[in-house]
Amino acid sequence: MRLRQGAWSTRRPDVVSKYGTLLGLSITTASSLFLAAAERLEFWEFVGAYLVLAAVLVCFALMLRSDAWPRRLVVLLGLILLAELLGSEQRDEFDPVFLSYTLVLSASSVLVLSMRNTWRSILFTFVAFLLVLGYAVISASVVGVRPVSAAILAASWTITLAMRLGGPRALALYWGDFAVRQESVAAHVVAQNRRSAVAWKTRHLHDTALRTLTVIGRQGAGLTSKELREMLDGGASSRTAASTGAAAGPGLPLLGWTGVDIDAPPADAPEPGELTVLLRRIAENRARDGFRVEIHGTTGPLPGPVQAALLAAVDECILNADRHAASGHVDVLLSRTSDHVSVVVSDSGCGFDPLELPTDRLGVKESVLARMRDAGGRAGVFSAPGRGTTILLEAAAA
Amino acid sequence: MTMPAMSRSSVEGPLFVSRGILATACFVLWILDFYLAGEAVYKAGAPPWRLMAAGLDMAGLIVAVHASGAATPRARLAGLRVTWLALSIASGSCAALDTTQETGLALVGTHALLSGVAVLLVSHLWNLRGFAALTVAAASVTTALYAFTPEADPRSTSNILFLSLLPGVAGTVSVLLRWDAIQRKAASGLSERLDALTRALNAKTSAQELELTIAKSRIDELFVKVARAPSVPVDRATATEARELAGHVRRLLLEEWSDNWLAEALELEGLAGSVIIARPTLVVEELPETSRPAILAATMLMAVGPHRRRAAPRPGTAHRIHFFAEESGQDGALLTWRIGGVHKNHLPPLVWTELDSLGRVKAHNDGEGCSIVVETAGRRP
Numbered sequence: 177m178r179l180r181q182g183a184w185s186t187r188r189p190d191v192v193s194k195y196g197t198l199l200g201l202s203i204t205t206a207s208s209l210f211l212a213a214a215e216r217l218e219f220w221e222f223v224g225a226y227l228v229l230a231a232v233l234v235c236f237a238l239m240l241r242s243d244a245w246p247r248r249l250v251v252l253l254g255l256i257l258l259a260e261l262l263g264s265e266q267r268d269e270f271d272p273v274f275l276s277y278t279l280v281l282s283a284s285s286v287l288v289l290s291m292r293n294t295w296r297s298i299l300f301t302f303v304a305f306l307l308v309l310g311y312a313v314i315s316a317s318v319v320g321v322r323p324v325s326a327a328i329l330a331a332s333w334t335i336t337l338a339m340r341l342g343g344p345r346a347l348a349l350y351w352g353d354f355a356v357r358q359e360s361v362a363a364h365v366v367a368q369n370r371r372s373a374v375a376w377k378t379r380h381l382h383d384t385a386l387r388t389l390t391v392i393g394r395q396g397a398g399l400t401s402k403e404l405r406e407m408l409d410g411g412a413s414s415r416t417a418a419s420t421g422a423a424a425g426p427g428l429p430l431l432g433w434t435g436v437d438i439d440a441p442p443a444d445a446p447e448p449g450e451l452t453v454l455l456r457r458i459a460e461n462r463a464r465d466g467f468r469v470e471i472h473g474t475t476g477p478l479p480g481p482v483q484a485a486l487l488a489a490v491d492e493c494i495l496n497a498d499r500h501a502a503s504g505h506v507d508v509l510l511s512r513t514s515d516h517v518s519v520v521v522s523d524s525g526c527g528f529d530p531l532e533l534p535t536d537r538l539g540v541k542e543s544v545l546a547r548m549r550d551a552g553g554r555a556g557v558f559s560a561p562g563r564g565t566t567i568l569l570e571a572a573a574a
Numbered sequence: 575m576t577m578p579a580m581s582r583s584s585v586e587g588p589l590f591v592s593r594g595i596l597a598t599a600c601f602v603l604w605i606l607d608f609y610l611a612g613e614a615v616y617k618a619g620a621p622p623w624r625l626m627a628a629g630l631d632m633a634g635l636i637v638a639v640h641a642s643g644a645a646t647p648r649a650r651l652a653g654l655r656v657t658w659l660a661l662s663i664a665s666g667s668c669a670a671l672d673t674t675q676e677t678g679l680a681l682v683g684t685h686a687l688l689s690g691v692a693v694l695l696v697s698h699l700w701n702l703r704g705f706a707a708l709t710v711a712a713a714s715v716t717t718a719l720y721a722f723t724p725e726a727d728p729r730s731t732s733n734i735l736f737l738s739l740l741p742g743v744a745g746t747v748s749v750l751l752r753w754d755a756i757q758r759k760a761a762s763g764l765s766e767r768l769d770a771l772t773r774a775l776n777a778k779t780s781a782q783e784l785e786l787t788i789a790k791s792r793i794d795e796l797f798v799k800v801a802r803a804p805s806v807p808v809d810r811a812t813a814t815e816a817r818e819l820a821g822h823v824r825r826l827l828l829e830e831w832s833d834n835w836l837a838e839a840l841e842l843e844g845l846a847g848s849v850i851i852a853r854p855t856l857v858v859e860e861l862p863e864t865s866r867p868a869i870l871a872a873t874m875l876m877a878v879g880p881h882r883r884r885a886a887p888r889p890g891t892a893h894r895i896h897f898f899a900e901e902s903g904q905d906g907a908l909l910t911w912r913i914g915g916v917h918k919n920h921l922p923p924l925v926w927t928e929l930d931s932l933g934r935v936k937a938h939n940d941g942e943g944c945s946i947v948v949e950t951a952g953r954r955p
Contacts, residue, residue: 199744206736272727275683275737324680331606338598346592353924356878358760359843360871362767366775367839378827385793386820392800393817395807405804408797538824
């Protein structure tokens, strides 16, 4: 049989109400102890006061689970009784423990935090306020002192009313803002991961399939049949890529292209060896009749990701110079300080306006600029039509 | 999947849930303080020190309200806190000069409580350590000033100390409980959100993936065809097909590609329509990884926060955000948010916490909204 839940257990307190209950419990306990220590109590007063205190504290504790009206009423009456038992001599504001007496009464103000948005709840809270205020005024007038405790009581109830009215909305906004911040963290993580994956996929496609497609699209211009065969067989391009640690080129059976899962995470493990040596190998592979690459300077050992990024970026620069610059000669200048490496790739070819680079040209944008950025470095393109091109690649060397 | 560090404990930000409630509490206590002081002076004939103390309390209250304003420049906060403490000590001294039999403990207690609650307001934008230190300092000053008066009684003194510390202890407990709840929510909420975003992203990009896979198999076929007879020049039809395929693959890649990380993240959250990132976006891309979460969080809060606060755009203006990043000096960057139709005070307090973690913030309102400029320390590397 399903039991009907009564008023004692059905009213679940919200977080504001719970916080108020904890506050009331603390204030009541501390103030009562102040009061009890300040006055020599008769035996019956002592027993009575502590029994009432225990009942109030139990009701406060029960209010953490359910702040039903009977519990709130017991708390209210208990606090008034406690103030009367412990503070009968202390309601004068010149008494040394007058403040504790007032605090016990003011602890009743936390009941406002259990008020709901219904007329019955509002009426109950208002009547409770009148009850405790009436007690404070009457008890002061009976003793013949100013009802200052009533003024303090009114102030404390006003403050808790402000908390009741503004607290839930303020709390909702606070949590809402926090949730937005959490969402921003998640969005940043997902966006970064997606960009990394797309960037790797784009670079990989550009450095493999798109390069070969471009060569075929130009009917193999600039290559001999043998070089085209080597390119497709995994010859020149693959050897270059393999020797430099860059992404493998397309070849028959096209393992460099077809054998790669484009959704796999990037693997930027560089070929062991000094950058200068590896670049000389690239230069040899890219050189042909009418096109020459010269490497100057040295860099010494570099961090793996930096070396891999520099190799691939320089390779792309050399390829671009070969295809577009029409100069026949590229200089690669390497230099290094204690914590910094820079590579300058320059040609004296036809040049171009970097600002007018078509958006679908992925070579400079992705394979050079973004690649260097992802490796923690940076790249700058300096060029103008008819004035050649210089590309500066920089990164931390240690 | 990599995740950024979640700890933001070093960031100074709103400690308490509502500045408005704290200001209301202070104001109510000040009215009580003023009423009791006035009554003591005019009815009991006490010297006017109490009224002067109430005046100083009001000045302190104004300083405290200013110090808790989310848009108040952080560089001024330390000065405001010191000013408040000086005013509090001055007020306490005036009150102590007048602690006689005529005034009573109600006034002393109200003053102690007002001082204790005002600490919450002054420390609203500070960290917990600073708040605790200021609470102890203010309580010590209030209690000590009373303890040295001729009317002081040990029991009253302990009551005053209790009252002075009560708001601070209650505030500290509330902050710790909330931080604990935040940690718990963060642990569960973030992984759920990551899963949801990843699922949404996968659903959105699956069509593009399919197209790319189809293009990949076409490229395979083309390469195989050319490799069977690799003679130069390649025949025109094959070259045309290769060019078309290259163009198609480029288009597919560009569709997937966004030119900056901020636009990508905002699009994921469905906010791409309300935030416009000015071009060129090169500087946006150069912003360091460490500052990106704060920039994104601030931008999202600017976009979402005013709606949740029902801060309707001003007539004739739309709530739209323009973001612009430009170089500043050798390695610095100047970040500008132009927020249409929203007063800077209607932005969520967390916006300022995030912006302050980036650098020096300047904000101003105008007829059509507000502008925020942040000067950050560096671009990468």
